[in-house]
Amino acid sequence: MRKTCMLLGMAFFLVSSLGLAPPAQGVDFSGKTIQWIIPFKVGGGSDVWARLYAPFFKKYLPGNPTVAVKNMPGAGSITGGNYFHTKARGDGLTVFGSSGSTSFPYLLGVSAVKYDFTKYHIVFASPTGGAAYIKPGLGVDSVKDLKGFKTKLNYASQGATSLDIIPLLAFEMLGLDVKGVFGYKGRGAGRVAFEQGETSIDYQTTTAFIKNVRPLVKQGLAVPLMSWGILDEKGSVVRDPVEPDLPSFPEAYEMVHGKKPSGPAWQAWKAFFVAGFGVQKAMWLPEKTPEDIVMAYRTAAAKILKDQEFKKVIEKSLGGYQQLVGKEARMAFNEVLSVSPESKKWLINWLKERYDVTVK
Amino acid sequence: MEAALKSLSIVLDPSHFMFLCAGVLVGLSIGILPGLGGIVGMSILLPIIYGMDPHSAFALLIGMVAVIPTSDTFPSVMMGIPGSSASQATIMDGYPLAKKGEAARALGAAFTASLIGGLFGAAVLTLIIPIARPIVLAFGSPELFMLALLGMSMVGVLSGNKPGKGVLAAGIGLMIGALGDAPAVPEYRYTLGIEYLMDGVPLVIVGLGLFAFPEIFDLLIKGRSISEVATLGKGWLDGVKDAIHHKLIILRCSIIGVIVGFLPGLGGSVVDWIAYGHIIQTTRDREDFGKGDIRGVLAPESANNAKEGGGLIPTLLFGIPGSGSMAVFLGGLLILGIQPGPAMVTEHVDLLYTAIWSLALANVFGAGLCIFLSKPITRLTIIPFAYLAPFMILIITLASYQASRGWGDLIALLVMGILGWVMKQYGWPRPAALIGYVLSDNIETYLFISVQRYGISWMTRVGVIILALIIIASLALGIFYQRKKTPKARSESRDYATQASQR
Numbered sequence: 001m002r003k004t005c006m007l008l009g010m011a012f013f014l015v016s017s018l019g020l021a022p023p024a025q026g027v028d029f030s031g032k033t034i035q036w037i038i039p040f041k042v043g044g045g046s047d048v049w050a051r052l053y054a055p056f057f058k059k060y061l062p063g064n065p066t067v068a069v070k071n072m073p074g075a076g077s078i079t080g081g082n083y084f085h086t087k088a089r090g091d092g093l094t095v096f097g098s099s100g101s102t103s104f105p106y107l108l109g110v111s112a113v114k115y116d117f118t119k120y121h122i123v124f125a126s127p128t129g130g131a132a133y134i135k136p137g138l139g140v141d142s143v144k145d146l147k148g149f150k151t152k153l154n155y156a157s158q159g160a161t162s163l164d165i166i167p168l169l170a171f172e173m174l175g176l177d178v179k180g181v182f183g184y185k186g187r188g189a190g191r192v193a194f195e196q197g198e199t200s201i202d203y204q205t206t207t208a209f210i211k212n213v214r215p216l217v218k219q220g221l222a223v224p225l226m227s228w229g230i231l232d233e234k235g236s237v238v239r240d241p242v243e244p245d246l247p248s249f250p251e252a253y254e255m256v257h258g259k260k261p262s263g264p265a266w267q268a269w270k271a272f273f274v275a276g277f278g279v280q281k282a283m284w285l286p287e288k289t290p291e292d293i294v295m296a297y298r299t300a301a302a303k304i305l306k307d308q309e310f311k312k313v314i315e316k317s318l319g320g321y322q323q324l325v326g327k328e329a330r331m332a333f334n335e336v337l338s339v340s341p342e343s344k345k346w347l348i349n350w351l352k353e354r355y356d357v358t359v360k
Numbered sequence: 361m362e363a364a365l366k367s368l369s370i371v372l373d374p375s376h377f378m379f380l381c382a383g384v385l386v387g388l389s390i391g392i393l394p395g396l397g398g399i400v401g402m403s404i405l406l407p408i409i410y411g412m413d414p415h416s417a418f419a420l421l422i423g424m425v426a427v428i429p430t431s432d433t434f435p436s437v438m439m440g441i442p443g444s445s446a447s448q449a450t451i452m453d454g455y456p457l458a459k460k461g462e463a464a465r466a467l468g469a470a471f472t473a474s475l476i477g478g479l480f481g482a483a484v485l486t487l488i489i490p491i492a493r494p495i496v497l498a499f500g501s502p503e504l505f506m507l508a509l510l511g512m513s514m515v516g517v518l519s520g521n522k523p524g525k526g527v528l529a530a531g532i533g534l535m536i537g538a539l540g541d542a543p544a545v546p547e548y549r550y551t552l553g554i555e556y557l558m559d560g561v562p563l564v565i566v567g568l569g570l571f572a573f574p575e576i577f578d579l580l581i582k583g584r585s586i587s588e589v590a591t592l593g594k595g596w597l598d599g600v601k602d603a604i605h606h607k608l609i610i611l612r613c614s615i616i617g618v619i620v621g622f623l624p625g626l627g628g629s630v631v632d633w634i635a636y637g638h639i640i641q642t643t644r645d646r647e648d649f650g651k652g653d654i655r656g657v658l659a660p661e662s663a664n665n666a667k668e669g670g671g672l673i674p675t676l677l678f679g680i681p682g683s684g685s686m687a688v689f690l691g692g693l694l695i696l697g698i699q700p701g702p703a704m705v706t707e708h709v710d711l712l713y714t715a716i717w718s719l720a721l722a723n724v725f726g727a728g729l730c731i732f733l734s735k736p737i738t739r740l741t742i743i744p745f746a747y748l749a750p751f752m753i754l755i756i757t758l759a760s761y762q763a764s765r766g767w768g769d770l771i772a773l774l775v776m777g778i779l780g781w782v783m784k785q786y787g788w789p790r791p792a793a794l795i796g797y798v799l800s801d802n803i804e805t806y807l808f809i810s811v812q813r814y815g816i817s818w819m820t821r822v823g824v825i826i827l828a829l830i831i832i833a834s835l836a837l838g839i840f841y842q843r844k845k846t847p848k849a850r851s852e853s854r855d856y857a858t859q860a861s862q863r
Contacts, residue, residue, distance in 0.1 A: 042403040043691025051695055075558040161546045183544030183809045188680040196500045211699035316697035357546055
């Protein structure tokens with residue numbers, strides 16, 4: 001075992017010194033260790049995401065630095081975000097991985113948040129999707145039947161200020177009478193509650209939807225309704241390519257109301273949808289990072305996405321979604337940053353009136 | 361069957377087998393270190409599994425997690441410090457045995473019980489897979505709330521002859537558990553503006569604070585070795601004989617272990633207490649519990665190994681982890697590109713069997729290695745404790761620091777330690793506080809969900825009524841035996857008193 005390890009190590013060293021000589025440019029991370037701060041626990045979605053990317057950053061960053069994932073969970077990711085904001089230096093050795101749960105308190109203006117995404121440099125971003133489904137036997141065979149549908153429904157939620165803002169607001173915009181039942185620990189628990197009959201409407205991220213909900217659909221235990229959609233280059237929400245048969249939420253809205261969604265509710269929904277799904281996870285460099293280091297990171301990210309091996313990783317573990325690099329990521333995240341004060345205010349007010357939740 | 365044999369040949373293939381052994385060694389080491397448990401082990405191994413083939417990764421991870429409840433018995437028995445949250449109840453009788461110089465016997469019994477419990481868990485996992493889904497689905501939030509209450513009802517028996525103090529101690533535990541973010545509403549409780557408290561006090565710190573700290577203090581104050589006798593008494597073979605003699609206890613507690621592991625959301629950290637409470641409840645001659653009764657070692661040790669087999673079911677079939685270590689394991693599955701779900705039984709059935717074989721084999725190796733190690737390690741109990749104490753304090757501090765890696769961990773450890781010491785001094789049952797702490801989140805969450813969803817009518821569900829009857833029966837049984845015991849115990853002490861006065 002030890003011998004093999006040593007041999008492997010030597011082989012690796014040889015290969016790396018011969019084949020991957022550092023490129024002739026100013027930035028060189030050889031012998032350095034890069035800390036990638038993930039403000040969540042080991043084994044969570046963001047942790048897995050970072051660990052899938054980390055070895056490829058080692059491969060493509062100049063000087064092949066070790067990329068270590070550092071988990072800093074706490075206060076729903078605010079602890080890690082604040083640490084990055086106050087402690088990270090602009091030397092490219094500390095990067096941050098944000099998630100929808102990091103963006104939401106930022107958008108809602110939670111007072112504990114010190115981090116400020118307008119100041120950082122985005123390297124790349126990863127979207128994800130979600131799809132909603134309903135209990136059979138209620139007279140709903142597709143999203144069209146939701147027009148004028150008045151049956152009371154239950155939805156298993158983690159909390160009104162979590163990513164569940166998106167399903168809860170979407171259901172309300174479709175005119176559904178959905179009661180949020182709060183306290184469930186994650187989407188997996190929500191799905192089990194649906195299967196138990198404890199709830200009657202639910203959503204899953206598309207990867208979990210494919211593996212866990214499609215079998216239910218086949219057995220006649222669930223009726224798929226819609227996906228939330230994905231963000232296209234122009235910034236509009238279109239059909240999710242992973243679930244092409246399902247209408248996106250804007251399409252569903254049109255089917256039910258006969259017109260395209262608009263107004264403050266829609267503005268707020270879209271802004272939070274982009275933060276929660278469209279660019280759910282993103283890698284950031286701190287404020288004072290020099291241009292060449294930012295470029296080195298973005299170049300590395302672009303190379304990673306062209307790597308054949310990484311394409312397999314995307315297919316298998318990242319839901320098959322097109323990852324966004326550099327400018328694309330920046331533009332997509334601008335949708336989050338440019339949320340108008342009115343939309344925020346509307347949403348905060350909605351949370352207060354509908355769920356009696358005060359954002360502090 | 362064919363798939364099972366195919367998976368066995370995969371697991372026994374040298375390259376996979378090596379990973380299983382590596383996993384077992386990591387698991388044993390982590391189990392021996394106080395306070396470190398499955399979550400730490402998983403976190404250490406997770407970065408390694410990237411790019412591994414799933415069979416090897418399963419052998420590594422499951423091999424590790426399967427043996428932690430075996431080796432974590434060492435610190436629990438020998439020093440009265442929980443090796444991991446799964447062996448807290450083992451302290452109650454294991455440690456008094458070590459004080460009597462019978463550490464080897466306690467360890468022998470514990471490892472045999474662990475082995476049988478682990479194999480039982482693996483066997484049940486095999487048999488139950490086809491019918492697992494409907495069983496898991498039968499337990500909705502109201503039923504889970506009642507199960508948490510059943511766990512709370514153990515407080516009575518665990519408090520011995522001080523039920524009043526026990527209930528109050530459980531209340532203290534519930535309050536500690538309520539610190540930090542509320543489970544169902546976006547609010548933080550009693551944080552006093554301190555960021556550390558927003559996530560509550562971590563389990564490992566409560567466990568080490570309440571149990572390890574007071575023990576170290578007292579041993580240092582007394583300035584002696586752990587064992588009160590200079591020679592080590594009965595050997596590990598006696599322990600094995602004890603285990604065989606009490607095979608029915610092991611079987612019963614293994615069943616409890618599997619069920620608790622199997623039900624998502626109950627959390628594995630109470631399984632040892634439930635098994636321990638159960639055995640006291642159903643035993644007539646219970647005077648020796650807490651003073652070194654070997655049955656008090658067998659019960660938690662068989663249950664905590666059996667739990668791992670049960671715990672794999674909700675993780676693999678539903679993607680809902682039953683414990684902290686299973687939550688990290690779930691992340692490992694995603695890194696390997698495996699989505700847990702019903703497809704595990706169809707597409708990945710070979711992996712499922714790999715998991716079962718790894719579990720079974722790891723338990724055999726783990727128990728074997730531990731028995732082999734127990735002889736030299738038990739000698740530690742006759743060393744003057746002053747030599748061991750600095751090392752123990754260091755390890756406990758490090759283990760606590762693992763929880764969230766901030767200053768807050770160390771301060772919380774100190775506060776919990778002082779609380780534990782005060783409780784010990786004044787005879788407040790610490791297990792009751794721990795159970796309250798562990799179950800507080802479940803009790804609150806599931807009650808909250810039940811009331812939101814069903815209003816008052818959740819109480820009329822069949823499952824809830826059945827569980828309520830079980831709770832009443834269990835309380836009644838406890839009181840019944842307690843009454844029966846008391847006159848006898850009184851007469852015994854009178855006898856002792858007369859003897860003493862005659863002398």
